[in-house]
Amino acid sequence: MTTTNAPLPTYQAKDYKSELKPIWCPGCGDFGVVQAIYRALAAIGRPPHEIAFVSGIGCSSRIPGYTTAYGFNSVHGRALPIAQGIKVASPELLVLVAGGDGDGFSIGGGHVAHAVRRNTDITYIVMDNQIYGLTKGQLSPTSPKGLHTVTSEYGSLEEAVNPLLYVLAYGANFVAQGTPADMAGLAEVIEAAIRFPGFSFVNVQSPCVTFGEDDQQVKNHRATMQSLAKLGHDPTDRLAAMGLAQKYGKELHTGVFYKNPDPPPTMNALIKERQQVLSEKAPPRSRIFDRFLQT
Ligand SMILES: Cc1ncc(C[n+]2csc(CCOP(=O)(O)OP(=O)(O)O)c2C)c(N)n1
Numbered sequence: 533m534t535t536t537n538a539p540l541p542t543y544q545a546k547d548y549k550s551e552l553k554p555i556w557c558p559g560c561g562d563f564g565v566v567q568a569i570y571r572a573l574a575a576i577g578r579p580p581h582e583i584a585f586v587s588g589i590g591c592s593s594r595i596p597g598y599t600t601a602y603g604f605n606s607v608h609g610r611a612l613p614i615a616q617g618i619k620v621a622s623p624e625l626l627v628l629v630a631g632g633d634g635d636g637f638s639i640g641g642g643h644v645a646h647a648v649r650r651n652t653d654i655t656y657i658v659m660d661n662q663i664y665g666l667t668k669g670q671l672s673p674t675s676p677k678g679l680h681t682v683t684s685e686y687g688s689l690e691e692a693v694n695p696l697l698y699v700l701a702y703g704a705n706f707v708a709q710g711t712p713a714d715m716a717g718l719a720e721v722i723e724a725a726i727r728f729p730g731f732s733f734v735n736v737q738s739p740c741v742t743f744g745e746d747d748q749q750v751k752n753h754r755a756t757m758q759s760l761a762k763l764g765h766d767p768t769d770r771l772a773a774m775g776l777a778q779k780y781g782k783e784l785h786t787g788v789f790y791k792n793p794d795p796p797p798t799m800n801a802l803i804k805e806r807q808q809v810l811s812e813k814a815p816p817r818s819r820i821f822d823r824f825l826q827t
């Protein structure tokens with residue numbers, strides 16, 4: 533066998549950018565999110581062909597197409613089950629999931645709880661713009677109460693879903709939030725989420741400038757965001773994380789809410805363990821065939 537001392541290839545953010553030109557509205561927060569994803573992937577350094585990027589349907593679900601990873605712009609609300617299947621079948625792949633708050637917490641809401649408890653090693657990035665962008669501005673599950681939209685002319689009557697509290701309550705082991713108003717911070721939390729061994733969740737406050745509350749949200753984020761690290765939050769304290777997550781919709785916290793210091797085994801690790809036990813206990817194949825031949 534010949535060995536070579538050639539350095540391993542390194543990747544830059546531009547290596548993850550596809551030739552497709554984004555068709556988002558000028559000023560859409562998703563432009564910043566995809567840039568942060570390129571940066572995070574460059575920091576991780578996995579070649580694009582070792583990455584599978586799954587999304588549902590929505591403006592934000594276009595993201596996989598703007599990367600050089602293998603992409604699957606799948607079915608509205610069904611990105612998580614597809615991504616889990618990919619990871620279980622191909623453990624060697626880095627599997628990412630992206631989508632909107634409607635995709636994730638309305639039609640796909642039931643899948644989030646099970647993705648959390650199955651703990652497959654995938655990273656779920658939600659672009660939470662509090663509206664249905666692609667279908668032109670209907671109420672979404674995270675729309676704030678009172679929001680005027682095409683489907684709530686007199687203001688929404690419903691309380692918003694809190695995505696941070698939702699995943700924390702189901703036992704998520706890595707939960708973070710970012711905004712394109714802080715690109716470096718967003719890239720950092722996405723990178724940390726990818727590096728975390730298990731299901732990781734990043735909620736991104738990614739404004740919809742066309743149908744959202746107003747078109748000044750990125751500016752407002754810059755003025756009001758509070759870094760959890762600077763606040764002295766201990767990200768290993770789940771209850772403290774839940775306390776801070778309750779401020780969702782009122783205060784904009786960025787950074788890691790919760791990171792389990794002792795991550796439980798992932799679904800792939802459990803499957804491997806089970807397969808090993810079964811293969812040790814299983815009778816030789818010839819004995820199984822003999823049993824059928826006797827009957
Ligand atoms: C089964 C199904 N139901 C409804 C739709 C219509 N639809 C497409 S995207 C979308 C919601 C988009 O909002 P969100 O997921 O928040 O993403 P955004 O466009 O805001 O990024 C809906 C209702 C669909 N494509 N498929």
Ligand code: SF4
Nearest residue numbers: 557560591665740741
């Ligand atoms: S409609 Fe909203 S979410 Fe969709 S591309 Fe335009 S600004 Fe972005």
